[in-house]
Amino acid sequence: MSDIFSFKGASGAGWSQPGPILGESEARNSIPEGIVRSSLPDWPRASEPEIVRHYTWLSNRNFGIDSGFYPLGSCTMKHNPRLNERIVQLPGIDRIHPLQPESHIQGLLCIFFEMQEMLAECSGMDSVTLQPVAGAQGEFAAIRCIQEYHRSNGEGHRDKVIVPDSAHGTNPASASMCGYDIIEIPSAEGGRLDLDALRAAVGDDTAAMMVTNPSTLGLFEVEITEAASIVHEAGGQMYYDGANFNAILGKTDPGLMGFDAVHYNLHKTFSQPHGGGGPGSGPIGVRAHLSRFLPTPVAARREISTDDAEGIGDGFWYFWQDVGSDSIGKVQQWHGNAGAVVRAWAFYRRYGKELELMSEHAVLNSNYLRHLIMNPDAETSGRIHCMPSEGAEADFVMHEFTLSMAPLKELNGVTGKDVAKRLLDYGYMSPTLYFPQIVPECLMIEPTETESKEVLDKFATDFHAVLSEDPETVISAPHTTPVKRVDEVWAARKLVLRHPGTGFED
Numbered sequence: 001m002s003d004i005f006s007f008k009g010a011s012g013a014g015w016s017q018p019g020p021i022l023g024e025s026e027a028r029n030s031i032p033e034g035i036v037r038s039s040l041p042d043w044p045r046a047s048e049p050e051i052v053r054h055y056t057w058l059s060n061r062n063f064g065i066d067s068g069f070y071p072l073g074s075c076t077m078k079h080n081p082r083l084n085e086r087i088v089q090l091p092g093i094d095r096i097h098p099l100q101p102e103s104h105i106q107g108l109l110c111i112f113f114e115m116q117e118m119l120a121e122c123s124g125m126d127s128v129t130l131q132p133v134a135g136a137q138g139e140f141a142a143i144r145c146i147q148e149y150h151r152s153n154g155e156g157h158r159d160k161v162i163v164p165d166s167a168h169g170t171n172p173a174s175a176s177m178c179g180y181d182i183i184e185i186p187s188a189e190g191g192r193l194d195l196d197a198l199r200a201a202v203g204d205d206t207a208a209m210m211v212t213n214p215s216t217l218g219l220f221e222v223e224i225t226e227a228a229s230i231v232h233e234a235g236g237q238m239y240y241d242g243a244n245f246n247a248i249l250g251k252t253d254p255g256l257m258g259f260d261a262v263h264y265n266l267h268k269t270f271s272q273p274h275g276g277g278g279p280g281s282g283p284i285g286v287r288a289h290l291s292r293f294l295p296t297p298v299a300a301r302r303e304i305s306t307d308d309a310e311g312i313g314d315g316f317w318y319f320w321q322d323v324g325s326d327s328i329g330k331v332q333q334w335h336g337n338a339g340a341v342v343r344a345w346a347f348y349r350r351y352g353k354e355l356e357l358m359s360e361h362a363v364l365n366s367n368y369l370r371h372l373i374m375n376p377d378a379e380t381s382g383r384i385h386c387m388p389s390e391g392a393e394a395d396f397v398m399h400e401f402t403l404s405m406a407p408l409k410e411l412n413g414v415t416g417k418d419v420a421k422r423l424l425d426y427g428y429m430s431p432t433l434y435f436p437q438i439v440p441e442c443l444m445i446e447p448t449e450t451e452s453k454e455v456l457d458k459f460a461t462d463f464h465a466v467l468s469e470d471p472e473t474v475i476s477a478p479h480t481t482p483v484k485r486v487d488e489v490w491a492a493r494k495l496v497l498r499h500p501g502t503g504f505e506d
């Protein structure tokens, strides 16, 4: 398949069904005179089948959760049930506009309201907004709420946010965008929170602490309520990074752990894998004392009489409610990423009260795969370390786990990155690489609940095959992908965002 930008057939060349509603002259007449083109742009001209082939070819060059196992730790890349797609394409959802009157969008508003309620319940929070469209944006919005809360109490001098060294990079970045200084505290020996380090870090300048639980090492922070007390006693607020919610849903919740604010990654926990950057949804939930600062508006409802013709028939009228003058304002145009919210709603409604099964299977799969990979009888077992390698943590993790490839590197020079790249040749997405940074030569694996035992067995076998391969084969991998290794520094510094030859390079 050659590149579509070189297709320069005559206008209208190739097969296409007869034109739609407007003919060329009618279409022209419907456009104001001053903005009608005088000449055709130098765009590619291709027939419908050529365009379909182009996009199919492009999609085959990509790797996604529908192509194979995607064990990307921390990113929860799980199967996206096709029912979600059918629901989001229903005309009452797919064909509406955010500016339509509330009477036209009662169904969508009802879904938004139910989603807010469900998220509040499963996280132990009092109010939720669905407005942020990514986890990182949720972090920013919730930290801003905390900031306004401190200011409203005359405590605006609190200018430090504490994060553990295992934190996801977006945590310090979001706090820093709000103007906070970051204090990073080291993890304790076994990889968990170090309470002594926390005690030493808090003070009357502490605005908040941001924690992921389970942490990015796949460890549940068993002393989290103690940590929350330390921060609260110092006058700070506790922020829960909910990206790892998949491990605890229905089992426990951040409210019980002592958190004041949380973000959820709907695009992870509630299916809709988002690798590649979107689209996503990062709602936030807060305890009552922070509710008045939430981004505005939120979905709300009031009872109506059953014979009111305009409601959707469940006895309620759904509407957008202004949060009030203390709100941090809007963080997104319109009301957030409605499609992602609807898919997440469809996903959780199907589980219903059995949502905790999801977390149980996610944790089971993670532990099963970890034990297969760390099998002490495997010939290659000495080439990897599990992290942490000692204590109770060595036996049990939550929904994801980290491995260190440092022994392999020492043995024959093969790095974590080489192993990750070689796995691509075996038909897998590579695990998360070199994160968290506290694990040397780190690979972070999250199988999720949607993978079968057979897939995990095969992955473990293939993983060990890579470990025993001739180092040269691994170091020069990948061998089968359309693009081989890229120069990451060059790719990041010299972005090419437009296809060459389109006339829009600059």
Ligand SMILES: Cc1ncc(COP(=O)(O)O)c(C=O)c1O
Pocket: 074, 075, 134, 135, 136, 137, 168, 170, 171, 212, 216, 241, 243, 244, 265, 280, 282
């Ligand atoms: C632990 C953790 N926190 C926050 C985020 C940020 O979420 P998003 O990618 O939706 O901005 C991620 C994303 O991978 C994450 O893994």
